[in-house]
Amino acid sequence: MAEIPPPNSINIHQPAEGIDTQQQQxxxxxxxxxxxxxxxxxxxSSTQQLEPQAIPWSTxxxxxxxxxxxxxxxxxxxxxxxxxxxxxIDQGSSACAVDAVxxxxxxxxxCCFISFMYACYYRRKFxxxxxxxxxxxxxxxxxxxxxxxxxxxxxxxLKNLGYxxxxxxxxxxxxxAQQGVTLMAPVVETGMHR
Numbered sequence: 001m002a003e004i005p006p007p008n009s010i011n012i013h014q015p016a017e018g019i020d021t022q023q024q025q026x027x028x029x030x031x032x033x034x035x036x037x038x039x040x041x042x043x044x045s046s047t048q049q050l051e052p053q054a055i056p057w058s059t060x061x062x063x064x065x066x067x068x069x070x071x072x073x074x075x076x077x078x079x080x081x082x083x084x085x086x087x088x089i090d091q092g093s094s095a096c097a098v099d100a101v102x103x104x105x106x107x108x109x110x111c112c113f114i115s116f117m118y119a120c121y122y123r124r125k126f127x128x129x130x131x132x133x134x135x136x137x138x139x140x141x142x143x144x145x146x147x148x149x150x151x152x153x154x155x156x157x158l159k160n161l162g163y164x165x166x167x168x169x170x171x172x173x174x175x176x177a178q179q180g181v182t183l184m185a186p187v188v189e190t191g192m193h194r
Contacts, residue, residue, distance in 0.1 A: 054127075054131055054133040055131055056132070056133050056135065057132055057153060057157055058156070058157055059153060059157065060136070060153070061137075061153050062146070062149055063153070064148070066156070067156060070152055071148075071152060074148050074151050074152050075148055078103070078107075079100040079104045079107070080100055081151045081152065081155050082099060082119060082122075082151055083096040084165045084168075085151065085165075087099060087168055087169050088158050088163050088165070089125055089126045091169055092168070092169030092170050095168075096168055102118075106118055113144075116140075116143040117143075119143045119147065119151065120139045120142075120143040120144075123150060126154055126158075130157075130161070
């Protein structure tokens with residue numbers, strides 16, 4: 001009577017007698033343990049492979065009153081909050097004052113929709129730099145329907161990442177160098193995406 005292999009293994013190919021199985025091509029004459037196959041990660045779809053693992057925001061979109069001063073400042077003068085956010089997001093390549101003036105010009109001398117798009121661009125750039133989720137809604141919706149809340153959320157997130165928002169990018173870099181802490185390199189997407 002022939003031996004029956006254990007139930008957790010499947011004999012794919014029976015090696016011919018007299019042939020050394022170690023010299024055969026991979027997979028030939030191999031016994032695969034089905035328990036190992038069950039424990040291996042499942043294949044992911046191509047869209048899952050392209051998207052980086054996103055982490056949640058540290059505060060919610062509607063948590064504006066967790067920082068009342070920021071909330072009031074953003075309601076009265078959103079250009080300041082936007083300028084501070086944009087300088088850090090651009091890593092010092094633009095100044096807070098310049099970003100604030102551009103925001104004011106776009107917001108007050110054109111339709112508000114364009115300023116929402118401008119702020120949405122920075123929100124998306126920020127999310128991609130630090131691998132944040134597009135939640136609770138896409139960037140465009142966040143700035144179209146809750147513009148001031150979105151600015152506040154971005155500002156709070158940058159503060160929670162360790163930035164002092166009032167001193168700007170260069171001073172933050174110097175402060176971190178004096179403390180012996182390097183700024184966390186942002187997550188950068190690689191490859192082509194649709």
